[in-house]
Amino acid sequence: MKIKNVVLLVLMIPMFVIGQDSKLSMFDNFIGKTWKADGNWGDGSKFKQEITFKYALDHRIIITNAKGFINKEQTELGLRNHGVRRYDKTSNNIKFWEFDVFGGLTEGIVFAEGRNIVYQYSYGDSFVTDMWEYVDDSTYNFKIGNYKNGVWKQVYLSTQFKAIE
Template identity: 60%
Template sequence: MNCNIINFAIIFLSFIKLISAQESKPDLSIFENLINKEWKANGTWGDGTMFKQETIFKFELNQTIVIAKSKGFTDKKQTKYGLRNHGIRKFDQETNTIKFWEFDIFGGVTEGTVIPDGKNILYQYHYGNSLVTDMWEYVDNNTYNFKVGNYLNGKWEQIYLETQFKAERSNSND
């Protein structure tokens, strides 16, 4: 009889642990300052082409993912501007990391890892044979320095783009 009570207690506690694990939200708090603001940046790539982007971040699916919708140039000649990227950021329990996927209008997808560094947000991904990093370096609640390049062992080896994202409150209900 005591064995049945012990087994029941073990099963019950395991069930409670499983339920609470499913209800706990992954830690996507690094994105909280970005949420529901329209982030705008203008700059010039190292090859002289223009960089112009507007991005809105939102929590979705009970705050288990972050959706990023970006406007940018939608043609190679940089004459058309509109919705360019749709991104997803999600905590992966298996690897204990935040992963991201960025789908673009040209049919491409960029996959990588998000690395929180204090209030800074680093996106690392492979582009060809290079490991590329996009860094959102926190300045204040409405400003981030933005760099794209090769960032290894805590230092920039090469920078392809350096600009700044400034925020405005978003009126979008998308």
């Protein structure tokens, strides 16, 4: 009887591990690559970012590090953001926290729409959406704006991220 229990337990372990990993699997294509984008905000100011994604804590969280402009004048590039993505069992959502060099914290939820990755969060009085729209395994269209019911009401930034590694 004990051997049957041990065998059953050994067979079940991979299912538990796969079940835990699958909540963050939408990020698999981002892992181990550096993603780079250049563009302009709607007001004409420059947008430049390089971001890396990696798993941590036995695939229970995703860590991101982003380089971008680190001064208001947008003349200096450096480590700008440090982010965490984690599945929350209580709310059944993937939550994110993004800490920036200016002392800010942005937090919200992340979900998939097909192969697209959607971030939603409050920013001041606005509810904002960032979308990584899948083009191919090394390219995503990237938008930030007001997105409701599958329609962009207003777009603040539209550019493209490409994998460079």
